[in-house]
Amino acid sequence: MSSELMKYIIVYLISMFKFVGGPAFGAAYDLSLVGIAFMTTLGMMTSVLVISFFGIKLRAWVNKKYKQKRKVFTRQNRRVVRIWRNYGEFGISFFTPVLFSPVIGTLLIIALGGRRKKVIGYMLISALFWAFTFSLLSDALLGALLGI
Numbered sequence: 001m002s003s004e005l006m007k008y009i010i011v012y013l014i015s016m017f018k019f020v021g022g023p024a025f026g027a028a029y030d031l032s033l034v035g036i037a038f039m040t041t042l043g044m045m046t047s048v049l050v051i052s053f054f055g056i057k058l059r060a061w062v063n064k065k066y067k068q069k070r071k072v073f074t075r076q077n078r079r080v081v082r083i084w085r086n087y088g089e090f091g092i093s094f095f096t097p098v099l100f101s102p103v104i105g106t107l108l109i110i111a112l113g114g115r116r117k118k119v120i121g122y123m124l125i126s127a128l129f130w131a132f133t134f135s136l137l138s139d140a141l142l143g144a145l146l147g148i
Contacts (some may be wrong), residue, residue, distance in 0.1 A: 052110065
């Protein structure tokens with residue numbers, strides 16, 4: 001397997017769990033902006049699809065297995081509920097790449113009662129927007145640091 005392909009696969013895998021990491025690694029590997037954005041979007045959407053279809057079962061299994069008490073009224077929880085009340089599925093989808101990981105953002109929407117079709121659509125729009133935004137920013141920052 002070529003080293004160029006491995007770099008794209010690494011960007012894809014990182015983006016599945018931490019969205020911002022994909023563009024950062026892609027810029028560090030000096031990959032094309034469109035390629036970085038595509039692989040970052042693909043990575044996030046893989047997580048979104050898996051969690052959308054298996055998230056409720058996964059959450060029930062984790063709750064049953066670990067039976068942990070969690071704080072209900074934390075600052076983070078209040079922020080998520082405020083975003084949900086004001087903007088719904090679109091709001092959490094839009095802020096997921098910035099505030100959460102794709103896994104956490106999708107789980108939040110599913111747990112709060114979001115519809116799978118809307119989750120997938122809104123997450124795709126968000127992923128495309130943020131992938132290109134972060135790819136451009138990462139490339140510009142790396143260029144500024146290296147003096148290119």
